[in-house]
């Protein structure tokens with residue numbers, strides 16, 4: 001198909017019928033979009049990377065959702081290994097989501113002249129195809145926007161972040177499948193073949209690559225230790241904070257700055273226990289190097305020392321398959337109480353930690369005692385623990 005405006009390689013479906021004369025204004029005028037890069041090969045090249053980032057985000061996001069809020073049939077079987085599993089998958093989730101932002105910008109720029117194609121719908125199928133793209137674009141913009149703001153711990157909206165982010169993920173995946181199916185012929189045609197060296201295409205793709213690389217290396221340091229020195233744009237430096245670890249919810253925010261002098265850990269099991277800090281310190285001591293891996297993408301490893309949770313459970317006579325409910329001194333807040341499956345509770349690395357990196361826990365890290373377990377989202381690493389209930 002010949003392109004009347006540039007005479008260059010084929011652009012999107014152009015030329016199409018022109019709109020009626022009175023509508024030939026603004027972007028509906030012929031020759032409005034002069035760049036030769038509004039063409040399918042460029043869209044396919046960028047679309048592949050964007051698609052890969054979206055799929056990676058979807059899979060790692062699903063995993064994160066399951067680990068935080070597992071369905072009943074799965075909740076007692078989630079593995080506590082590999083130790084750094086969640087750290088890696090959630091780090092990738094935020095890295096891929098961040099990289100998707102410039103990719104989406106480039107993709108939308110490449111294809112946006114199609115927004116003004118005439119007629120707006122050639123057939124019912126074409127209309128449905130365009131509606132699927134509208135849903136895909138809107139949902140992806142909202143998803144990346146809420147995700148980015150979440151990494152900044154900023155929630156300026158009235159809806160719950162996690163559920164919205166989760167369901168948008170499904171909508172995007174569905175709309176993406178429809179989009180790829182509808183465009184399969186075009187994608188296939190332009191997957192391998194470069195029709196003609198197009199002036200500016202290499203430079204454009206090079207710029208997109210450089211943008212993706214720039215946002216990645218300047219933010220990935222929040223989860224990738226060897227990129228830490230370049231962590232210029234990430235909201236978190238994983239080594240900044242009390243005792244060299246970041247804090248999401250401080251003791252002041254949680255209302256736990258002053259721990260009662262008579263604090264005791266209660267273990268509600270078949271053999272009820274009440275243990276003072278001195279009692280806990282007198283128990284066999286264990287040290288584990290485990291990460292805090294926050295859903296927001298930052299993670300940091302530390303050396304935690306304390307009592308093995310399974311030692312406490314054995315003393316409390318808890319059955320090996322028991323689930324736990326861990327209750328914090330924090331009065332209100334979404335993570336004031338959490339549940340723990342036996343796979344985590346019985347892992348020898350899971351601790352009720354009393355110290356971090358050799359020092360008594362800072363108030364912000366959960367003094368007097370906190371949970372730290374392998375392969376577990378940060379939100380479930382309950383701080384300021386006061387009671388452990390054996391649920392049976």
Ligand SMILES: Nc1nc2c(c(=O)[nH]1)N[C@H]1C(S)=C(S)[C@@H](COP(=O)(O)O)O[C@H]1N2
Pocket residue numbers: 245246247248249254292293294295328330333335336337364365366378379380381382383384
């Ligand atoms: N009781 C309680 N524990 C909590 C939280 C909380 O809000 N309340 N926040 C969690 C979150 S989201 C993370 S990422 C980790 C962070 O631990 P840190 O502050 O010691 O780094 O603590 C978790 N433990």
Ligand SMILES: [Mo]
Pocket residue numbers: 248293294295296378379
């Ligand atoms: Mo977190």
